[in-house]
Amino acid sequence: xxxxLLKLLSKNARYKTEELAAMTGRTEEDVSTEIAQMxxxxxxxxxxxxxxxxxxxxxxxxxxxxxxxxPKAGLGFEEVARRVMKYPEVESVYLMSGGYDLSVMVKGKxxxxxxxxxxxxxxxxxxxxxxxxxxxLRRYKELDVEMVETNGDDRGTFSL
Amino acid sequence: xxxxxxxxILNPAVCQIKPSGIRKFFDIAETMDxxxxxxxxxxxxPTPWRIRQAGIASLENSQTRYTSNSGLIKLRQxxxxxxxxxxxxxxxxxxxxxxxxxxxxxxxxxxRAVVAPGDEVIIPQPSYVxxxxxxxxxxxxxxxxxxxxxxxxxxxxxxxxxxxxxxxxALILPYPCNPTGGIMxxxxxxxxxxxxxxxxxxxxxxxxxxELTYGGKPHVSIASIEGMAERTVVVNGFSKTFSMTGWxxxxxxxxxxxxxxxxxxxxxxIMCAPTTSQxxxxxxxxxxxxxxxxxxxxxxxxxRLIVSGFxxxxxxxxxxxxxFYAFPCxxxxxxxxxEFCERLLYAKKVAVVPGPAFGQGGEGxxxxxxxxxxxxxxxxxxxxxxxxxxxx
Numbered sequence: 001x002x003x004x005l006l007k008l009l010s011k012n013a014r015y016k017t018e019e020l021a022a023m024t025g026r027t028e029e030d031v032s033t034e035i036a037q038m039x040x041x042x043x044x045x046x047x048x049x050x051x052x053x054x055x056x057x058x059x060x061x062x063x064x065x066x067x068x069x070x071p072k073a074g075l076g077f078e079e080v081a082r083r084v085m086k087y088p089e090v091e092s093v094y095l096m097s098g099g100y101d102l103s104v105m106v107k108g109k110x111x112x113x114x115x116x117x118x119x120x121x122x123x124x125x126x127x128x129x130x131x132x133x134x135x136x137l138r139r140y141k142e143l144d145v146e147m148v149e150t151n152g153d154d155r156g157t158f159s160l
Numbered sequence: 161x162x163x164x165x166x167x168x169i170l171n172p173a174v175c176q177i178k179p180s181g182i183r184k185f186f187d188i189a190e191t192m193d194x195x196x197x198x199x200x201x202x203x204x205x206p207t208p209w210r211i212r213q214a215g216i217a218s219l220e221n222s223q224t225r226y227t228s229n230s231g232l233i234k235l236r237q238x239x240x241x242x243x244x245x246x247x248x249x250x251x252x253x254x255x256x257x258x259x260x261x262x263x264x265x266x267x268x269x270x271x272r273a274v275v276a277p278g279d280e281v282i283i284p285q286p287s288y289v290x291x292x293x294x295x296x297x298x299x300x301x302x303x304x305x306x307x308x309x310x311x312x313x314x315x316x317x318x319x320x321x322x323x324x325x326x327x328x329x330a331l332i333l334p335y336p337c338n339p340t341g342g343i344m345x346x347x348x349x350x351x352x353x354x355x356x357x358x359x360x361x362x363x364x365x366x367x368x369x370x371e372l373t374y375g376g377k378p379h380v381s382i383a384s385i386e387g388m389a390e391r392t393v394v395v396n397g398f399s400k401t402f403s404m405t406g407w408x409x410x411x412x413x414x415x416x417x418x419x420x421x422x423x424x425x426x427x428x429x430i431m432c433a434p435t436t437s438q439x440x441x442x443x444x445x446x447x448x449x450x451x452x453x454x455x456x457x458x459x460x461x462x463x464r465l466i467v468s469g470f471x472x473x474x475x476x477x478x479x480x481x482x483x484f485y486a487f488p489c490x491x492x493x494x495x496x497x498x499e500f501c502e503r504l505l506y507a508k509k510v511a512v513v514p515g516p517a518f519g520q521g522g523e524g525x526x527x528x529x530x531x532x533x534x535x536x537x538x539x540x541x542x543x544x545x546x547x548x549x550x551x552x
Binding site: 004008012015019021022023024025153155157 | 186189190197199200202204461462464465467468469532534535538
């Protein structure tokens with residue numbers, strides 16, 4: 001049952017309790033209690049708006065940084081990952097399979113600011129072997145949300 | 161310039177057919193801005209990508225010619241496997257399955273194959289709008305059974321028995337039902353099957369919404385009931401299940417002697433169903449079970465939302481167990497269905513369909529499709545709420 005609630009909330013965190021209750025076929029009390037519990041347990045970590053920042057003057061730039069890292073005995077990548085995630089400039093940190101180890105999403109006001117952050121902060125960490133920076137040029141879809149205009153509902157009224 | 165008297169030229173039987181009552185409101189709605197519609201009986205999901213890809217691949221491979229009149233044998237074999245797995249129906253792909261242009265063509269051809277002038281065709285209503293006019297065009301006589309909310313819009317054995325005469329040729333069985341959302345469960349079907357067998361009545365079972373039933377109750381086909389396969393033409397299709405309305409793909413399954421005649425009509429009128437669509441349909445049957453399940457789950461959520469919404473607004477709405485329409489009762493407003501829909505459209509720009517568009521028994525109800533996003537449904541309900549407040 002939690003799964004249904006989570007699916008709905010991850011689609012739209014602003015559904016009202018009343019709507020969630022109707023859609024899952026449960027009482028509003030049940031739904032409220034369950035959400036509160038999931039928040040308390042840390043199963044739900046937060047709620048955020050998906051913003052099209054490109055339309056704002058104060059737009060920011062972001063980049064995906066690929067980090068190659070020397071794992072530490074007994075700790076693996078844990079220590080460096082936890083250190084990297086503490087920077088406020090860092091939006092996300094993932095441990096990856098394949099050609100590099102950590103994927104770090106960094107944001108800043110300008111390309112230069114991001115580049116400097118990588119050079120000064122990330123590449124100077126002891127266990128970081130190399131960094132490779134890829135700037136995001138345009139967002140088409142983010143967190144399941146389309147960021148560009150598409151056709152929308154183009155159904156006619158032909159059905160009977 | 162000579163004047164032509166078209167009334168002399170046209171077939172009076174055709175001229176007498178009324179245009180669908182659904183159209184009227186759509187036509188008004190189209191002249192207005194910002195209309196929010198719960199009118200459309202068409203899935204909002206795009207056709208699953210693999211199906212589209214199979215269509216594209218068939219074009220790339222130059223599969224652009226006529227197929228066999230009955231449809232690609234590969235597709236008929238897939239249909240046979242599918243209806244066996246889903247509904248425990250056994251049909252020979254060679255002689256008992258026909259691929260048609262949507263379910264509509266199958267219904268039309270089946271009626272034309274069996275109904276002779278004067279034959280009576282029993283049609284439970286409220287139901288889809290095509291059965292009555294198609295029957296009239298064959299020279300048949302529609303005999304309407306009004307189903308009601310009290311019996312969850314099911315066809316009861318009592319009502320069926322009361323409408324059978326020596327002239328009764330066929331019964332159209334439209335379940336899961338557009339617009340009522342009613343379904344016929346196994347015991348309901350068994351009850352009417354006894355009568356149908358006794359009176360030797362053919363069933364044209366329109367099962368186009370078979371995959372859209374809710375509450376863990378899979379659809380039961382009347383053809384799977386003892387002694388019924390030999391007197392049933394099952395009509396189904398891809399439009400609703402696989403969100404493939406524009407591909408125009410349906411099929412009919414039935415006893416070989418009937419199918420042979422239906423095929424003749426299809427052959428002369430249609431030749432064969434669109435080839436691209438047939439290739440796409442093979443892919444649909446083979447590999448899109450999970451897409452269908454996901455769509456069903458989404459419809460189910462919307463269904464609960466809209467039903468609870470109407471009930472909260474004071475419009476009594478039973479739980480529809482199939483298809484994708486809610487059919488709330490609007491008698492509490494003191495308006496007729498037509499008045500309700502018209503005033504709602506002008507006052508709040510919400511388009512719904514009056515129940516009588518599906519037969520007189522629909523009076524007092526409206527049909528609201530839930531093939532719309534949750535946000536869209538929520539906004540429509542909000543506006544309907546305002547409308548009801550202002551009525552008071």
